[in-house]
Structures are given as C-alpha cells and as structure tokens.
Amino acid sequence: xxxxxxxxxxxxxxxxxxxxxxxxxxxxxxxxxxxxxxxxxxxxxxxxxxxxxxxxxxxxxxxxxxxxxxxxxxxxxxxxxxxxxxxxxxxxxxxxxxxxxxxxxxxxxxxxxxxxxxxxxxxxxxxxxxxxxxxxxxxxxxxxxxxxxxxxxxxxxxxxxxxxxxxxxxxxxxxxxxxxxxxxx
Numbered sequence: 612x613x614x615x616x617x618x619x620x621x622x623x624x625x626x627x628x629x630x631x632x633x634x635x636x637x638x639x640x641x642x643x644x645x646x647x648x649x650x651x652x653x654x655x656x657x658x659x660x661x662x663x664x665x666x667x668x669x670x671x672x673x674x675x676x677x678x679x680x681x682x683x684x685x686x687x688x689x690x691x692x693x694x695x696x697x698x699x700x701x702x703x704x705x706x707x708x709x710x711x712x713x714x715x716x717x718x719x720x721x722x723x724x725x726x727x728x729x730x731x732x733x734x735x736x737x738x739x740x741x742x743x744x745x746x747x748x749x750x751x752x753x754x755x756x757x758x759x760x761x762x763x764x765x766x767x768x769x770x771x772x773x774x775x776x777x778x779x780x781x782x783x784x785x786x787x788x789x790x791x792x793x794x795x796x
Contacts, residue, residue: 650711652736660686660710664739668750671715671766672733673723680766681759682715683750684708685743720766738787745783748774 649656650669660667666685673679685708692702714724714732724732737753740746751772759765774780 650734650736652739657736660739663741665742666740666746667710667736668738668740668746668753670735670737671720672735673720673727673731674733675727675731676723676764678720678723678764678766679757679759680715680717680720681737681750681753681757682717682767683740683746684710684713685746686710715766717766717768719768723766741783742779744774744777744780745787747772748780748784749787 649658651657652667664686666683666687668681668683671680671682687705688708690704690706692704694700694702714721714729714734738746738749740749751770751774754760754767754770757765759767760770
C-alpha cells in the first residue's frame with residue numbers, strides 16, 4: 612500500500628525529483644554550444660552580459676517546426692559564504708549563471724533540443740533587464756501579448772509571475788517603452 616505521510620521532494624520550480632532527473636538527463640544529451648546556438652541580442656551575437664544587467668528575457672525558436680518559447684534567465688547568481696574566522700558578517704558576492712548553455716525550463720523544449728540537435732534552434736535575447744522584478748514583469752507581458760497558452764506553436768505551458776509594483780520597476784519599464792518607440796521609428 613501507499614505510505615500516507617510520504618512526501619515527494621520538490622525543487623523550487625514545483626517539479627518532483629524524478630522530473631528534475633529526467634530533465635537533467637535530457638540536458639546532458641544536448642551538444643556543447645557552437646556558433647549555431649549562441650545567444651543573439653538585436654541581431655548580434657552576444658558573449659557577455661553587461662555588468663549593469665541582472666538578467667534577460669529571451670525567445671528560443673525551433674527552426675524546423677516554428678515552435679517558440681518565451682522565458683527569463685538570471686545572468687548572475689548571488690552567493691553567500693560563511694564569515695571569516697573571527698568575523699560576524701557573511702561574505703556575499705555574485706557568480707555567473709549557466710546562461711551560456713541554458714535552454715529553458717520546458718521539458719518538451721529540452722527533449723526537442725536533445726532529439727533534433729541544438730543547431731535547429733535559435734536563442735534570442737529580447738530584453739536585457741536591470742532587476743528581477745523588471746525581468747519577471749516583461750517575461751509575463753511578452754507571454755500574455757503573444758498568447759502563449761492559447762496557441763500550439765509555443766512550448767510554454769504555464770505563466771507564473773509574482774511582481775510587486777515599485778518606482779524602480781516603473782522607471783525601468785518606462786525606459787523599455789521609450790527604447791521600443793525609438794526602434795519602431
């Protein structure tokens with residue numbers, strides 16, 4: 612019989628351990644990054660994220676089927692180390708994330724990349740973002756504007772967002788709308 616109090620360990624994304632193991636297995640099948648799979652931003656290949664940006668909103672496109680995926684990715688992770696001997700404060704820093712070889716959190720997308728090969732996909736940075744709130748808001752806005760849950764040509768299966776309004780967020784979003792207006796003229 613089943614144990615009543617048995618807990619399924621979940622990771623921060625709400626997936627159980629077996630789902631994470633399967634996703635990691637599929638990720639290992641993906642070939643190392645080559646020139647076909649590099650990230651692009653405004654039509655140019657990008658090798659470094661400028662220091663002032665915390666992350667980005669991106670679009671991955673399957674060039675064989677036309678399916679797309681909208682997501683966000685942190686460029687840097689915050690790190691915390693214990694204090695040095697005789698000190699009280701924790702040591703905080705930043706380290707680069709795995710953004711260079713990241714393929715999103717969609718299991719279907721990762722399986723397709725493993726099956727079809729990374730050379731059949733493009734990875735485009737749509738927006739560079741200075742903060743997490745800005746990044747979450749823009750990702751959700753793009754997903755709603757493109758109606759990703761209503762169409763079969765998107766890998767996205769969920770829109771998950773939690774954003775609090777602030778003056779910093781409003782200022783950042785205003786900057787993005789001004790840039791968008793200038794690029795359309």
